[in-house]
Amino acid sequence: MKKYELIEHTSDIGLLAYGKTLAEAFANAAGGMFSIIAELDNVKEAESRRVEISADDVEGLLFEWLNSLLYYFDVETLLFSGFEIMEFGDNRMVAECRGEKCDPSRHRLKTGVKSATYHMLEVDRQQNRVRVIFDI
């Protein structure tokens, strides 16, 4: 099963992420976002961060989840490649995110992501699919 696919957008980039569960679709959306930022093949799972998110609804949860990971990239230059969702509900999730500090001599960096946006953001519970457009 495909984990995610990128969506064409004139100035930015979007993605559709899939999963057997909605939690898995959230994890795959995060993986898709970091694959826009860098080639993830040689990102080792050397460090991990426990990320706790709460929001008013499930769309807010997706927005906050992805943007929180961008915060770790900005502040600690952490590239995440593995995501384990430990708890997942409409208003709250807890995840273990694994990756390593970005090293331009080893990691091939691609495109900076400024933020996930609410534009066309969609959480489809029937199909366990999410859609998000990033500001690049």
Add this chain to the structure above:
Amino acid sequence: MPKWEGKLEKVDEFRWRIPKSYKKGMRVDGLIYADEGMVRQIIDDQAPEQVANVAFLPGIVGSSLAMPDIHWGYGFAIGGVAAMRVSDGVISPGGVGFDINCGVRIMRTNLTREEVAPGIKELIDALFYAVPSGLGSKGKIKLSSREIDEVLVRGSRWAVEKGYGRPEDLETTEERGEMKGADPQRVSQRAKERGIPQLGTLGSGNHFVEVAVVDEIYEPDIARAMGMDRVGQVMLYVHCGSRGLGHQVADDYIKEMVRAMQKYGIEVPDRQLACAPVDSPEGKSYLAAMRCAANYAWANRQCITYGVREAFCRVMGMKESEAGLQLIYDVTHNIAKIEDHEVDGKKEKLCVHRKGATRAFPPGHPDIPQKYANIGQPILIPGDMGRASYVLAGTEQAMKETFGSTCHGAGRMQSRSAMKKQFSGREVLSALEARGITVRAGSMSGLAEEAPEAYKDVESVVNVAHGAGISKKVARTRPIAVVKG
């Protein structure tokens, strides 16, 4: 994305109206500045729908405007301008965008192409090392958690007092690089943490430092007043914004606005347009935080300017005064501002959102520098890496029609992935070299995404702004070397 099939009426050669009857809930018309050829391309994606959606926002006056570089954004179209009454209108963080006070500045030099060209490779390398750029880059400036608050309140003035520039740089920066009403207590700890390591960095995407040459002057008197004396003169551009700090402020307040909309009973067709009354606690908090991010961006461009000047003088082997590195102007193109404008013959306080649009104030306006009182505000329109950029001046017509606003750049027309399918970074690099443009880029795939072919021709964009009278062409420059983030 499907073609847009909404209602669009031709007003004249440069103006196209989306009547408010197009969609139930539009409070005003949409108005797009474009020529016939551009319109065909504009309706290829959903940008006009976004212009219509912005017309839903409470308190909007005039029309929901789109400048000629309009393209599909998120929430607002890029190139969008919307003015809301402060008394009963809203402010929307989505109408400013994530890169708060993304902007551009231009410095003049005393040198000509002939003097700079022989050492251009050395110069671009020096600029590349002087200005940290690309993903994950950290600045050389070490800020304490106390100092970040000073940056947020005092912007460019903080930088100048620290030695990163001269007092006269402040005179020629929009808002003097220090927007009043900034309150660091309204900025989250997360935003500050993102901002601390990144001051003085360019970032990635479409941000750049460029060495350019004046290649045509349309208004010699105005150009001279700005310090652009002759064809062949070398200019330096810096384009970047508020980095992660601005992105976090936008994230934080979009979330807050989603909540506020329920509280105030506001409905919008796209959650990215989340908003609150300008005069509400939420609206005021956002404005105070947005101004902090704007000041951070001005301090950022000022610190980068210091690096650029230092590298330029070192490579050229001259003192700053000999090189004549004066800042002509610095404009912001992602901002919301409280301004006085005339609405139906009455002066009114408005909250003007410019999302990928530049202020274009006319001669005599009190908010432009004294030295430009007779010529109007300088407006900087960077094009793509391969073609040209323009310097324009503000006009009275812009005050009448667009709340003193005009375009901000070339505007994208092809997606990043489409570019990467067509070209590799290496191909873009050698095509630019063949045109006499030296490039240093942090990322080759980033370079492919920013290929000149991704953009509209900035000339056609500027010709519409000039033709419609919302700004006046002053001079054109061409790149000779570019540092790409």
